[in-house]
Amino acid sequence: MTTHPQHHLVIGAGFSGLAAAATLARSGKRVTLIEKHSQPGGRARTFSEQGFTYDMGPSWYWLPDVFEQYFAGFGRRPSDYYSLVRLDPSYRVYYGKDDFVDLPASQEGVEELFERMEAGAGARLHHILEEAKFKYELGIGELVRKPANSWLEYLSWPVISGSLRLNVFRSVFSYYRKNFRNPRLYPILEFPMIFLGATPRKTPALYTLMNYADISLGTWYPMGGMGKVVDGMVELAREAGVEFRMGEQAERMMVRNGRVAGVVTASGEIPATGVIATADYQHVEAGLLPEAYRRYDRTYWESRDLAPSALLYYLGIDQPLPQLLHHNLLMDESFDRHAEELFEDARWPEKPLVYVSCTSRTDPTVAPAGMENMVILIPVAPGLEDTDEVRERYYRYALEKLKAITGVDLEGHVVYRRDYSQRDFSRDYHAYRGNAYGLGNTLMQTAVLKPRMKSRLPGLWFAGQMTTPGPGVPPSIISGQVAAEQLLKAGY
Numbered sequence: 001m002t003t004h005p006q007h008h009l010v011i012g013a014g015f016s017g018l019a020a021a022a023t024l025a026r027s028g029k030r031v032t033l034i035e036k037h038s039q040p041g042g043r044a045r046t047f048s049e050q051g052f053t054y055d056m057g058p059s060w061y062w063l064p065d066v067f068e069q070y071f072a073g074f075g076r077r078p079s080d081y082y083s084l085v086r087l088d089p090s091y092r093v094y095y096g097k098d099d100f101v102d103l104p105a106s107q108e109g110v111e112e113l114f115e116r117m118e119a120g121a122g123a124r125l126h127h128i129l130e131e132a133k134f135k136y137e138l139g140i141g142e143l144v145r146k147p148a149n150s151w152l153e154y155l156s157w158p159v160i161s162g163s164l165r166l167n168v169f170r171s172v173f174s175y176y177r178k179n180f181r182n183p184r185l186y187p188i189l190e191f192p193m194i195f196l197g198a199t200p201r202k203t204p205a206l207y208t209l210m211n212y213a214d215i216s217l218g219t220w221y222p223m224g225g226m227g228k229v230v231d232g233m234v235e236l237a238r239e240a241g242v243e244f245r246m247g248e249q250a251e252r253m254m255v256r257n258g259r260v261a262g263v264v265t266a267s268g269e270i271p272a273t274g275v276i277a278t279a280d281y282q283h284v285e286a287g288l289l290p291e292a293y294r295r296y297d298r299t300y301w302e303s304r305d306l307a308p309s310a311l312l313y314y315l316g317i318d319q320p321l322p323q324l325l326h327h328n329l330l331m332d333e334s335f336d337r338h339a340e341e342l343f344e345d346a347r348w349p350e351k352p353l354v355y356v357s358c359t360s361r362t363d364p365t366v367a368p369a370g371m372e373n374m375v376i377l378i379p380v381a382p383g384l385e386d387t388d389e390v391r392e393r394y395y396r397y398a399l400e401k402l403k404a405i406t407g408v409d410l411e412g413h414v415v416y417r418r419d420y421s422q423r424d425f426s427r428d429y430h431a432y433r434g435n436a437y438g439l440g441n442t443l444m445q446t447a448v449l450k451p452r453m454k455s456r457l458p459g460l461w462f463a464g465q466m467t468t469p470g471p472g473v474p475p476s477i478i479s480g481q482v483a484a485e486q487l488l489k490a491g492y
């Protein structure tokens with residue numbers, strides 16, 4: 001068997017795999033991407049039924065600058081592929097029956113809202129967002145783009161001189177309790193931490209950069225849905241020369257002379273000089289790699305703090321719902337207790353918080369006229385027994401909560417329903433313990449302490465939400481780019 005000179009393979013067509021493949025192809029290498037599903041996007045796949053279109057995973061388009069930088073690397077702009085609108089209000093937070101606040105799109109608007117909720121809070125938020133901007137620029141501009149092979153990579157002057165301002169050793173929880181007294185402000189400031197997969201008590205205050213992303217940079221929506229971003233990235237990858245082999249699953253990694261030699265699928269061997277695996281890390285190590293090349297054993301994975309899984313209900317509603325916004329957070333229950341049930345004492349939550357998205361409030365193309373496409377998401381701990389009874393129980397819970405708090409009564413109006421949870425994540429993505437968002441960004445799982453990008457098997461790199469920099473669409477794109485750059489730099 002001969003290996004095509006410099007033929008690279010990418011496993012997985014999620015955001016990280018698409019970014020890795022296009023970045024490799026840009027360097028002139030021959031690149032093939034293999035994906036288990038017939039549709040690209042990974043956790044961000046879409047589906048349409050009865051005239052309703054659903055984004056199966058991500059719905060919050062944050063950090064627009066990361067997308068701009070990505071496309072700019074190819075001489076393109078996001079607007080060449082999809083059109084963005086900034087949501088205003090950004091989202092609604094419910095505290096109880098008919099008791100809610102709408103977050104204005106402008107930073108000044110949010111500062112005024114805070115001031116109304118607590119005297120002096122507007123000015124404090126302003127200062128916090130300035131600090132968060134500093135963290136964001138250093139964090140997203142520099143730190144997340146490190147391959148995280150060694151702590152030495154982080155010893156740059158801006159990091160050393162700014163280390164105290166980065167608040168790595170203080171938690172988000174204590175940071176906000178020191179600055180604000182009105183408990184109604186905490187859910188607004190802390191809900192973005194759910195994206196990071198850890199409780200605010202365990203998340204380093206470095207991640208208040210997420211509040212800068214939310215309040216200052218804004219909540220955006222690609223018209224047509226997040227799937228349009230996937231389509232744009234696929235088109236860009238094709239333009240860069242990536243070949244796609246869809247509906248083909250990697251079954252085994254080929255090893256020759258102590259280095260990676262390609263991948264085996266049901267169609268046979270696909271030889272390659274370098275491979276980037278963006279499928280779930282644990283699946284690739286335990287399922288595709290010979291034991292001698294695995295870096296992490298079962299005990300390691302069992303000791304990781306996983307980000308939450310999710311219970312999802314994709315619903316078609318036969319009437320308009322002007323009472324709701326595009327993004328609605330039903331946070332009438334204790335966030336602290338739900339976070340504990342997610343991360344500390346994993347169990348089915350007693351009274352979870354619920355997120356309700358209706359992209360049809362913004363976008364008439366995703367639901368039939370006069371109807372709404374609704375997605376209900378309940379964050380749940382991974383690794384729980386996901387049964388039909390449990391799904392039904394939380395479906396009822398979510399509908400009752402929606403009715404009690406917002407007045408929206410869906411009884412008799414649900415014309416389409418699909419449930420999705422842990423067993424689907426495991427089956428569809430080989431997700432370890434049915435996780436939705438990978439590993440949590442706790443202090444002990446940051447940078448070098450995350451599963452390494454570079455495999456023990458020479459020529460193989462990992463990318464995606466389970467390695468650096470972590471979960472979320474923008475970090476996954478960055479992860480793919482960084483892994484590709486590392487592979488190219490190593491001369492494979």
Ligand SMILES: Cc1cc2nc3c(=O)[nH]c(=O)nc-3n(C[C@H](O)[C@H](O)[C@H](O)COP(=O)(O)OP(=O)(O)OC[C@H]3O[C@@H](n4cnc5c(N)ncnc54)[C@H](O)[C@@H]3O)c2cc1C
Nearest residue numbers: 012014015016036042043058059060250279464465472473
């Ligand atoms: C419900 C939900 C809501 C979310 N909300 C947001 C949000 O609002 N904003 C945000 O920024 N992020 C959000 N996220 C997180 C974000 O979607 C993910 O972090 C990101 O999409 C992960 O991309 P990835 O490339 O790392 O992995 P994936 O998308 O999982 O891609 C991996 C790909 O590998 C494929 N694969 C697996 N095994 C094999 C194999 N053996 N052979 C070939 N292919 C294989 C899979 O089919 C998959 O397509 C959400 C995630 C979920 C699940």
